[in-house]
Amino acid sequence: MTAQLPPGLHMEKVDERIMTLNVGPQHPGSGHMRLIVKIDGDFIVSCDPDPGYVHRGEEKMAEYRNYITNIPHLERPVIHDSCNVLYPYCLGVEELLGVEVPERAKYLRVIASELNRCVYTQYWLAIYGIFLGHSTMFMWPAGDRELFIDMLEKMTGARVTHAYFVPGGIRNDVPANFEDMLLRRVDYFEKRIKEYAAIFYDNPILISRTTDAGVLSREDAIRLGTTGSTLRASGVDFDLRKKEKYDAYGELDVHSNVLKAGDSYARSKIPWLDMLESCNIIREAVRKMPKSGSVRVKLKPNPKGGDDEVYKRVESGRGSLGCYIVSRSKPEPYRVKMSVGSFRNLICLPYLLKGEKLGNMPAVYWSLNYWPVEADR
Amino acid sequence: MSAPPQEAKPVPVEQPKDLPKFEKSIADKLEAKFGKKAAIEFVKPTRIRIKVGKDDVLEAAKFIRDELHFDHAESVSGVDYPDQKEIEVVYHLGSYTDPELADQVLTLATRAPREESPNPGNDSTRLPSLRDIFYSVEFHERECFEMLGVYFEGHPDNRRLLLPEDWADLPPLRKDFKIKGR
Numbered sequence: 001m002t003a004q005l006p007p008g009l010h011m012e013k014v015d016e017r018i019m020t021l022n023v024g025p026q027h028p029g030s031g032h033m034r035l036i037v038k039i040d041g042d043f044i045v046s047c048d049p050d051p052g053y054v055h056r057g058e059e060k061m062a063e064y065r066n067y068i069t070n071i072p073h074l075e076r077p078v079i080h081d082s083c084n085v086l087y088p089y090c091l092g093v094e095e096l097l098g099v100e101v102p103e104r105a106k107y108l109r110v111i112a113s114e115l116n117r118c119v120y121t122q123y124w125l126a127i128y129g130i131f132l133g134h135s136t137m138f139m140w141p142a143g144d145r146e147l148f149i150d151m152l153e154k155m156t157g158a159r160v161t162h163a164y165f166v167p168g169g170i171r172n173d174v175p176a177n178f179e180d181m182l183l184r185r186v187d188y189f190e191k192r193i194k195e196y197a198a199i200f201y202d203n204p205i206l207i208s209r210t211t212d213a214g215v216l217s218r219e220d221a222i223r224l225g226t227t228g229s230t231l232r233a234s235g236v237d238f239d240l241r242k243k244e245k246y247d248a249y250g251e252l253d254v255h256s257n258v259l260k261a262g263d264s265y266a267r268s269k270i271p272w273l274d275m276l277e278s279c280n281i282i283r284e285a286v287r288k289m290p291k292s293g294s295v296r297v298k299l300k301p302n303p304k305g306g307d308d309e310v311y312k313r314v315e316s317g318r319g320s321l322g323c324y325i326v327s328r329s330k331p332e333p334y335r336v337k338m339s340v341g342s343f344r345n346l347i348c349l350p351y352l353l354k355g356e357k358l359g360n361m362p363a364v365y366w367s368l369n370y371w372p373v374e375a376d377r
Numbered sequence: 378m379s380a381p382p383q384e385a386k387p388v389p390v391e392q393p394k395d396l397p398k399f400e401k402s403i404a405d406k407l408e409a410k411f412g413k414k415a416a417i418e419f420v421k422p423t424r425i426r427i428k429v430g431k432d433d434v435l436e437a438a439k440f441i442r443d444e445l446h447f448d449h450a451e452s453v454s455g456v457d458y459p460d461q462k463e464i465e466v467v468y469h470l471g472s473y474t475d476p477e478l479a480d481q482v483l484t485l486a487t488r489a490p491r492e493e494s495p496n497p498g499n500d501s502t503r504l505p506s507l508r509d510i511f512y513s514v515e516f517h518e519r520e521c522f523e524m525l526g527v528y529f530e531g532h533p534d535n536r537r538l539l540l541p542e543d544w545a546d547l548p549p550l551r552k553d554f555k556i557k558g559r
Contacts, residue, residue, distance in 0.1 A: 059550065225449035
């Protein structure tokens, strides 16, 4: 019977004991995706993630637009981390066109992408908090996030979808007295997020809910090719800001946070530690940044790449984000592929949830730092 | 208005003096092992690209994992070349375990024949799956199957991932699938 079905479709056996639950796609606990969970009593037997409800064909659209008009739509997968999403694409186009970015722009890019990382992480932390039933943890990050959104608005002119990075630099320079304002806000922000420890990370209820939930061992984290906070929570020290040293990261002292436990608690703590590290990076970048100079190299109109291909990657809020661009001497890229952290981390979800209690599902799922729209692209 | 004369394709491994040393040593190991079966297409700083035929891809992947210590796949991309009647599948491989390889990305490319009227899963557009060698390609290969119609033999789970279950059009990332109004 199953032999006659086309590939991709299959008949499912119905069991008397095992119940199938569809979590999503509208359920707020799953984001815009469906988890097909099979449970035996309270325990998860298997989990089959079914993403694709917010698939927008970014890669196909990129083949029809030229290198510059691709900028605004390629940042759409994660609008609150839009600088980091666009970063590898800009680095790739710069290599294809042979453009060298001015020194000041490199530092401003680092500042923008670190601010964006904090904005993204705060948003994620708010959601993580509310799904664990901690409503203060929803309110605080959602409020403190505004500090950096205001800074990004001063830099870029837009609150969320900045389209700030362009091949050749950044769109515009920052306003006068920006640096003083930024440093003041970074200090206040750091003070605020340190307070999260008392209410959230040292909270015995959170600790008891998330410790030992969904443990990913070091070997499995490597074998499954996970990335970002999921990988670093399992004891692998891999941060592209340190390893690949793109743009100004080579001149900055980046400390990558690693924890060994590999459980949901460790996975939820790494992004918070990263935010504290981002504050240090921003301060150092402001100190070392050239105080004046050009921020953008003018490109020719409708620039063409040669017959070449590039693969560039950066560390985004959700891990390594790669962009593969194939160029065939046309103003439009021949193929753009975004290899995103969310999609790469999705593979360990069935693995982590197996044998877990159904009530632990939100704690494990959101600890992966998964963003459905990014995974679907 | 004189167009600069440019070669259509980069000739593989032409200027030995410019090549970065460490990357060259990896490329040499690959060349020594596979000889003519594998073409080293470029060696750039931190990036190497090799292309193998579809029959050798399993062997090459095994060698890359066991001898060169690349341990995971970062991305699997399909690129459609209708003019050459082929679909290229590109694996970007990286390493977490070997600190020397942390910034290296090895690109392993292979090609499958392309059919004008595709029937995904039942036509000749097939490649061996690398899932048993690099476990991390599992979802990437599923995406490649639905988006380009490349069937991966030996993949345990060739279902749709992102597209709707009832998608009955061409695989959307093929070049003959056109966006309306463009």
